[in-house]
Amino acid sequence: MSTQQNGETIVQCTNVCKSYGSFVALKNINLNVRKGEVVCIVGPSGGGKSTFLRTINGLEEIDSGAIVFDGITIPGPSKNVRTIRREAGMVFQNFNLFPHMTVRKNLTLAPMRARGINSDDANRRAERLLNRVGIGNQIDKYPDQLSGGQQQRVAIARALAMEPKVMLFDEPTSALDPEMVKEVLEVVRELAVSGMTMIIVTHEIGFAREISSRMVFMMDGAIVVDASPKTFFEDTPDLRLQTFLSKVL
Amino acid sequence: MISFNTDEIVRNLPELWIGLQYTLVLVFVSLAVGTVIGLAACLGRLLGRGLLSTLCTGYTTIFRGIPETVLMFWLYYCAPLLGGVRPSSMAAALVAMSLYLGAMLSEVFRGGILAVPKGQTEAARSLGIPEVWVWINVILPQAFRIVIPPLIGVAALAVKVSGIASTIGVTELVYQANIIAGQSYRYFELFTAVGLFYFMILFPMSMLAKRYERKLAMRTR
Numbered sequence: 001m002s003t004q005q006n007g008e009t010i011v012q013c014t015n016v017c018k019s020y021g022s023f024v025a026l027k028n029i030n031l032n033v034r035k036g037e038v039v040c041i042v043g044p045s046g047g048g049k050s051t052f053l054r055t056i057n058g059l060e061e062i063d064s065g066a067i068v069f070d071g072i073t074i075p076g077p078s079k080n081v082r083t084i085r086r087e088a089g090m091v092f093q094n095f096n097l098f099p100h101m102t103v104r105k106n107l108t109l110a111p112m113r114a115r116g117i118n119s120d121d122a123n124r125r126a127e128r129l130l131n132r133v134g135i136g137n138q139i140d141k142y143p144d145q146l147s148g149g150q151q152q153r154v155a156i157a158r159a160l161a162m163e164p165k166v167m168l169f170d171e172p173t174s175a176l177d178p179e180m181v182k183e184v185l186e187v188v189r190e191l192a193v194s195g196m197t198m199i200i201v202t203h204e205i206g207f208a209r210e211i212s213s214r215m216v217f218m219m220d221g222a223i224v225v226d227a228s229p230k231t232f233f234e235d236t237p238d239l240r241l242q243t244f245l246s247k248v249l
Numbered sequence: 250m251i252s253f254n255t256d257e258i259v260r261n262l263p264e265l266w267i268g269l270q271y272t273l274v275l276v277f278v279s280l281a282v283g284t285v286i287g288l289a290a291c292l293g294r295l296l297g298r299g300l301l302s303t304l305c306t307g308y309t310t311i312f313r314g315i316p317e318t319v320l321m322f323w324l325y326y327c328a329p330l331l332g333g334v335r336p337s338s339m340a341a342a343l344v345a346m347s348l349y350l351g352a353m354l355s356e357v358f359r360g361g362i363l364a365v366p367k368g369q370t371e372a373a374r375s376l377g378i379p380e381v382w383v384w385i386n387v388i389l390p391q392a393f394r395i396v397i398p399p400l401i402g403v404a405a406l407a408v409k410v411s412g413i414a415s416t417i418g419v420t421e422l423v424y425q426a427n428i429i430a431g432q433s434y435r436y437f438e439l440f441t442a443v444g445l446f447y448f449m450i451l452f453p454m455s456m457l458a459k460r461y462e463r464k465l466a467m468r469t470r
Contacts, residue, residue, distance in 0.1 A: 057375055086377030096372035100390050109386060110376035155372075162376055 007035030015065035040208035043218040089159030097143040129157040149180030268425030279346035287354025312352035342414035361396035401458040
């Protein structure tokens with residue numbers, strides 16, 4: 001379903017390593033993501049998927065290797081991380097909306113503080129994005145007045161309000177009640193169709209298969225398989241992936 | 250059985266009122282100064298590195314570990330031996346209370362800030378919001394809510410601790426009652442009245458804290 005197969009590289013990870021004490025969380029991760037690609041990362045829990053995703057916007061520091069995001073390198077000067085964070089929207093498993101602010105304020109804060117956009121423009125942008133995720137009528141509510149699915153849609157809109165170049169999703173549906181998973185996935189799907197570059201860590205294998213332009217299988221802190229969805233699901237020679245798929249499909 | 254003569258209280262109300270005013274000055278000034286010291290010490294400890302952080306930790310540890318009475322006596326009787334200038338009893342009491350409450354408040358603030366879920370700062374930082382605004386818009390407002398009940402607790406503590414200032418001669422409530430009672434030997438009436446005054450200040454405070462705690466418990470997110 002990818003729209004641009006041969007876009008230029010926007011995220012390039014080279015030999016990314018990270019350990020917590022003696023536990024090796026990431027082993028020599030190499031991954032290139034081109035503009036417009038939708039890369040879904042799947043694999044067993046504790047395999048390093050989330051940790052890896054969080055290294056891309058500097059929420060986790062890496063021990064060695066390098067990440068180049070749209071021409072900006074980390075490790076590098078401390079301002080690099082903030083520049084990357086402005087251009088990489090992140091959606092968390094637990095939404096992490098600001099509970100003391102209305103939905104409107106949640107969406108306008110970052111554009112105003114991090115991009116210097118004026119309040120009127122930020123508000124217009126917030127309204128437009130909330131309509132896009134289907135909850136324009138909830139703009140003046142507080143997060144705890146919304147359902148989980150609605151909260152996660154607000155979180156997606158909040159990330160989009162920065163007009164990021166890449167969206168990072170960290171298990172966006174794992175904390176949701178089953179009946180709310182679909183409404184969030186619909187929003188993610190719509191983003192994919194619109195051509196947004198996305199890296200998605202997920203347990204929704206069926207969904208990943210549908211929307212991804214590339215599938216990555218991570219296990220024990222390493223990328224084991226990096227392939228097109230077709231190869232990944234139908235024609236993988238890797239036994240570990242075969243075992244994993246037989247369990248989840 | 251001793252007779253309880255309420256006239257004795259009424260007759261001395263103007264004097265007790267003066268005492269109460271001194272008590273309130275002690276409480277409000279030391280809480281205000283203590284808040285500034287406490288915030289500085291707390292931020293120094295959380296954000297500072299090396300010496301600054303060690304100094305702030307040392308400050309809270311030391312002043313939380315010394316009884317207020319000793320601190321007040323020390324500042325009033327011993328500090329002049331070092332510096333040569335004897336502080337007024339009011340000044341000594343204010344400095345002692347501010348330092349003590351500053352240390353208590355520093356811990357309260359620190360607890361509040363650390364209680365803000367990590368996901369909140371991560372979300373704010375992941376949006377590229379500058380660190381100053383992460384603190385002003387995301388961390389501190391949430392920490393403030395968490396901190397209100399213990400803050401009321403520290404304010405109540407300030408009211409109680411202020412009574413100790415009587416021992417170095419600050420003419421606050423306890424001191425006034427003691428002087429008046431010393432003249433008329435009506436300790437029973439006067440200290441019952443003083444106890445009641447304190448209770449009338451402290452009881453509403455503890456009710457307020459309880460009510461707020463219930464409200465916080467209801468809003469879990």
